[in-house]
Amino acid sequence: MRFLVDSRRILALLSAALSIGCGRALDNLPDLASCGTELDVRPFAQTRDQRFLGKVTDATARCRGGGNAVAGREVPWTDWQNYWATGNESSKAWWATKNLRGVNGALVDLEYERVELIRFNLFDNSGTYPAYAGIGGPVIKTWPAMRLPLGHPNFRDVGGSGEQLCKGQLIRARTLTGICNDIRNPLMGSTGTLFARNVEFESTFPELGVDSIARNRHGGRTTLLIPDPQVISRKLFTRAQSDSSACNDGFGKPGFAVDANCDYQKAPFFNVLAAFWIQFMTHDWFSHLEEGKNHSTYMAVGCASQKVANVERPLSQAEAAKLGCRPNDGIDRSFVADSSAAPTFADGPNRRMSRASRVFRNTNTAWWDASQLYGFDERSRRRVKRDPADRARLLLDAQGFLPPLAPDDPMLPDWAGQEAAGSPDNWNIGLSFFHNVFAREHNQFVDAFRRQQASTPEADCGLRDPANPDRIIKYSDVSPDELFEVARLVVAAEIAKIHTTEWTTQLLYDEPLYRAMNSNWHGVFTTDNALTKALATVVSSLGGSSDPSRANTWYSVLASGPGIFGLGSNKSDWSIKNPDDVNGGINHFGSPFNFPEEFVSVYRLHPLVPDLIEYREVAAPDVIRNKIPVVETFRARSTPLMHQRGVANWGLSMGRQRLGTLALQNSPRFLQNLAMDRLTSPTRKIDVVALDIVRDREHGVPRFNEFRRQYGLRQLTSFDDFVDSRLASGSAERKRHEQLVATLREVYGQHKCDARKIITTSQRNEDGTPINDCLGHPDGSMVDNIEDLDTAVGYLAETTRPHGFAISETQFVVFILNASRRLFSDRFFTSSFRPEFYSTLGVSWVNNNGPSVMLDPRDDNGHSNKPVSPLKRVLLRVAPELSGELSNVVNAFDPWARDRGAYYSLDWKPRKGAENDPAFKR
Numbered sequence: 001m002r003f004l005v006d007s008r009r010i011l012a013l014l015s016a017a018l019s020i021g022c023g024r025a026l027d028n029l030p031d032l033a034s035c036g037t038e039l040d041v042r043p044f045a046q047t048r049d050q051r052f053l054g055k056v057t058d059a060t061a062r063c064r065g066g067g068n069a070v071a072g073r074e075v076p077w078t079d080w081q082n083y084w085a086t087g088n089e090s091s092k093a094w095w096a097t098k099n100l101r102g103v104n105g106a107l108v109d110l111e112y113e114r115v116e117l118i119r120f121n122l123f124d125n126s127g128t129y130p131a132y133a134g135i136g137g138p139v140i141k142t143w144p145a146m147r148l149p150l151g152h153p154n155f156r157d158v159g160g161s162g163e164q165l166c167k168g169q170l171i172r173a174r175t176l177t178g179i180c181n182d183i184r185n186p187l188m189g190s191t192g193t194l195f196a197r198n199v200e201f202e203s204t205f206p207e208l209g210v211d212s213i214a215r216n217r218h219g220g221r222t223t224l225l226i227p228d229p230q231v232i233s234r235k236l237f238t239r240a241q242s243d244s245s246a247c248n249d250g251f252g253k254p255g256f257a258v259d260a261n262c263d264y265q266k267a268p269f270f271n272v273l274a275a276f277w278i279q280f281m282t283h284d285w286f287s288h289l290e291e292g293k294n295h296s297t298y299m300a301v302g303c304a305s306q307k308v309a310n311v312e313r314p315l316s317q318a319e320a321a322k323l324g325c326r327p328n329d330g331i332d333r334s335f336v337a338d339s340s341a342a343p344t345f346a347d348g349p350n351r352r353m354s355r356a357s358r359v360f361r362n363t364n365t366a367w368w369d370a371s372q373l374y375g376f377d378e379r380s381r382r383r384v385k386r387d388p389a390d391r392a393r394l395l396l397d398a399q400g401f402l403p404p405l406a407p408d409d410p411m412l413p414d415w416a417g418q419e420a421a422g423s424p425d426n427w428n429i430g431l432s433f434f435h436n437v438f439a440r441e442h443n444q445f446v447d448a449f450r451r452q453q454a455s456t457p458e459a460d461c462g463l464r465d466p467a468n469p470d471r472i473i474k475y476s477d478v479s480p481d482e483l484f485e486v487a488r489l490v491v492a493a494e495i496a497k498i499h500t501t502e503w504t505t506q507l508l509y510d511e512p513l514y515r516a517m518n519s520n521w522h523g524v525f526t527t528d529n530a531l532t533k534a535l536a537t538v539v540s541s542l543g544g545s546s547d548p549s550r551a552n553t554w555y556s557v558l559a560s561g562p563g564i565f566g567l568g569s570n571k572s573d574w575s576i577k578n579p580d581d582v583n584g585g586i587n588h589f590g591s592p593f594n595f596p597e598e599f600v601s602v603y604r605l606h607p608l609v610p611d612l613i614e615y616r617e618v619a620a621p622d623v624i625r626n627k628i629p630v631v632e633t634f635r636a637r638s639t640p641l642m643h644q645r646g647v648a649n650w651g652l653s654m655g656r657q658r659l660g661t662l663a664l665q666n667s668p669r670f671l672q673n674l675a676m677d678r679l680t681s682p683t684r685k686i687d688v689v690a691l692d693i694v695r696d697r698e699h700g701v702p703r704f705n706e707f708r709r710q711y712g713l714r715q716l717t718s719f720d721d722f723v724d725s726r727l728a729s730g731s732a733e734r735k736r737h738e739q740l741v742a743t744l745r746e747v748y749g750q751h752k753c754d755a756r757k758i759i760t761t762s763q764r765n766e767d768g769t770p771i772n773d774c775l776g777h778p779d780g781s782m783v784d785n786i787e788d789l790d791t792a793v794g795y796l797a798e799t800t801r802p803h804g805f806a807i808s809e810t811q812f813v814v815f816i817l818n819a820s821r822r823l824f825s826d827r828f829f830t831s832s833f834r835p836e837f838y839s840t841l842g843v844s845w846v847n848n849n850g851p852s853v854m855l856d857p858r859d860d861n862g863h864s865n866k867p868v869s870p871l872k873r874v875l876l877r878v879a880p881e882l883s884g885e886l887s888n889v890v891n892a893f894d895p896w897a898r899d900r901g902a903y904y905s906l907d908w909k910p911r912k913g914a915e916n917d918p919a920f921k922r
């Protein structure tokens with residue numbers, strides 16, 4: 001196929017088209033070509049050590065970003081962030097063509113990263129890896145490990161011990177446990193299947209000493225509790241307070257007095273709603289816990305030793321007290337699904353591990369199926385209350401709030417009094433807000449369907465029953481149970497759309513990411529365009545190609561054309577009778593889908609949460625009436641606060657307040673001292689921030705530097721690399737970075753390096769030699785223990801970030817791979833996004849963000865004629881009291897009273913009319 005032949009032309013065409021839409025794509029090519037031979041379109045890497053690393057040649061950097069981009073090549077961080085027009089107004093060149101080059105260049109770099117991530121970073125733990133590693137493995141589409149096992153209640157329904165294929169009721173909607181999303185791999189992504197990995201198995205669990213290279217990397221310096229996690233928490237994560245009595249460790253002042261204050265580093269372009277949104281999402285995607293608990297055995301969590309002058313010494317009581325840590329804290333160990341020695345297989349001349357040394361279950365469905373609302377197994381479903389008056393609706397009380405958990409509901413005693421939900425753990429006011437919002441949205445859809453049912457009972461509603469596919473289903477035929485499941489499909493797709501096109505574009509607030517995220521969803525081109533259709537056909541045919549490496553490479557690249565969402569659903573002869581149509585849009589790239597442990601690690605985003613919420617009311621939005629500690633909303637304490645104060649006031653409060661930046665020394669005080677009834681340790685408290693470190697070590701997440709190498713990012717060679725080199729020397733901010741580096745060195749230490757020790761095989765030095773313990777420093781010199789740095793510490797220490805990035809580039813790279821994959825792998829977001837499953841009303845509800853299209857008259861960073869953003873539409877429906885406030889809002893995750901200003905401005909200044917908001921005085 002000619003499409004596969006000329007990588008240069010396709011990437012150039014795609015990058016040009018990405019910026020201006022297909023109609024003008026060809027016009028733009030001469031401009032791209034004006035960089036002439038300097039345009040660096042490199043081949044995709046064939047082996048791991050040839051990877052792109054996000055670094056381009058001098059000529060390419062100059063072509064895309066001038067001298068600034070050339071200067072940025074010196075540091076380990078990716079180059080695209082220095083291209084023209086990838087930052088705010090000041091990053092733009094006078095020549096519009098240069099700006100196009102900058103943004104297009106960034107998109108090309110990001111696509112290279114995605115292609116290589118798909119190629120080099122998929123490691124399934126459930127036994128499929130040896131086949132994947134073999135010839136043709138990357139296009140394997142069905143796996144024995146993804147069959148329903150004998151004894152599964154649906155074993156017979158899918159074909160028993162013969163070929164397994166889901167059909168009938170099992171494929172009609174999202175199933176409770178997530179089976180039959182992929183109709184030929186029924187078990188994939190279902191509740192209780194194993195977390196995957198994104199890194200070579202040999203690089204995981206370095207402390208176990210299974211792999212000699214991993215042993216060399218850490219030189220016996222690390223264990224589960226060394227460096228000490230509570231010491232790390234107190235020295236590197238604590239929020240400094242200008243007035244500790246005003247903060248009171250996050251408990252604020254009596255009566256929620258407004259003169260309480262907890263200092264935190266604030267992100268000007270991202271609000272507190274966004275913080276709780278992502279907790280709401282993670283409760284949909286994964287959990288290591290079962291019903292809020294881990295294994296019954298307990299372990300210590302540190303506050304036992306620290307490095308003094310590079311030597312690990314026990315902490316005295318006085319030192320512990322001074323740090324504020326607690327030696328008697330304890331926590332229940334993680335459940336381990338299998339810790340037996342990993343089998344190995346021959347991979348050419350080498351033996352490779354076929355899974356990690358320990359594997360863990362995702363106790364949730366891995367699908368983006370709104371299981372936090374609807375449940376993920378029989379037990380959690382019992383908490384989900386249906387309205388007895390119309391079982392298609394969720395039960396809400398007369399004021400529109402979720403009912404509390406009933407005494408006979410399955411639950412941890414700690415949850416008593418909370419509002420009922422599929423995923424109730426770590427409940428707080430933010431989770432209460434989103435659960436109530438989407439329960440109301442569920443009912444809004446049901447009500448709209450009911451109205452349609454009443455006005456056109458005989459009309460075809462679009463749904464079909466796969467067991468009886470020729471029967472037209474009229475509106476009047478739809479049962480409450482069927483409508484309930486349709487509403488769930490719609491709500492899950494709305495959530496995925498909000499996350500992809502609204503949350504993420506504000507999390508990564510710059511032009512390349514705006515385009516990248518919108519192209520994941522809508523495609524680069526308009527949907528009814530001939531090129532879109534042609535590309536969709538090409539992408540589908542690549543899915544069936546017998547050339548594995550090429551097919552997967554181009555699948556990813558070309559999917560940006562039509563978009564991932566809806567891939568395979570627009571086939572002119574699509575039929576529910578044809579399993580290949582129902583399932584045909586998905587692509588797992590040879591490795592069954594589940595989230596990797598590394599994904600959980602980078603979503604430990606606790607610094608986002610402020611200690612205190614600035615509470616406001618819709619009647620006078622500029623007034624902060626109370627400072628309500630988040631900890632005072634923990635679990636059941638949120639119920640009266642939500643019910644008395646209401647969804648709209650909480651939406652306003654969290655919508656206007658800035659969240660915490662993901663940085664060192666910016667974790668909530670209250671989370672370091674969280675009391676939890678279920679704990680049986682002497683203190684019955686836990687430092688959640690320290691626990692983040694402990695859990696990642698338990699789960700064998702490679703430490704920061706190897707993590708970066710595994711994901712195709714450049715390694716660091718000293719803690720000094722964390723100082724942002726763009727800052728003037730002697731500036732206050734630079735001094736702050738230098739101080740942090742000194743603390744990192746104090747906590748993690750240094751060692752005398754040994755150049756004979758090879759520490760990784762995932763990358764090589766630029767001259768082709770293996771990377772050794774000295775990381776380029778002279779043999780025998782003292783080097784930083786940068787290899788021991790915990791990943792969560794490293795990614796928070798990254799001060800050099802692309803413009804408007806709330807997360808660091810190390811977190812982002814994990815996201816590039818997995819955010820695409822959870823769309824690519826899900827039939828309901830690709831080939832089964834069809835009226836046969838969603839109903840005609842459902843499809844248009846998802847596409848139009850509600851019952852009808854609503855356009856936003858405003859220009860947004862140069863984009864005009866756009867629909868009103870999807871979360872804003874939901875809020876307008878479920879909390880109409882907010883309509884005045886929301887009339888000024890473009891993206892519901894940007895602080896609501898902020899002036900969005902010029903191109904991707906991060907300035908903190910009030911929009912017109914909000915000048916009296918005291919938040920802008922600070």
Ligand code: HEM
Pocket residue numbers: 275276278279282286287288289294426427428600603604605606608609630634674688691695
């Ligand atoms: C009031 C706010 C919050 C509280 C009280 C809280 C509490 C906790 C606790 C106690 C754990 C440890 C569970 C364990 O391993 O035993 C945990 C884990 C976690 N938290 Fe939070 N959290 C909060 C907010 C957030 C937010 C905003 C995020 C953002 C994504 C988040 C993401 C996570 C993740 C990814 C885990 C790991 C879960 C797993 O391994 O299954 N949390 N949290």
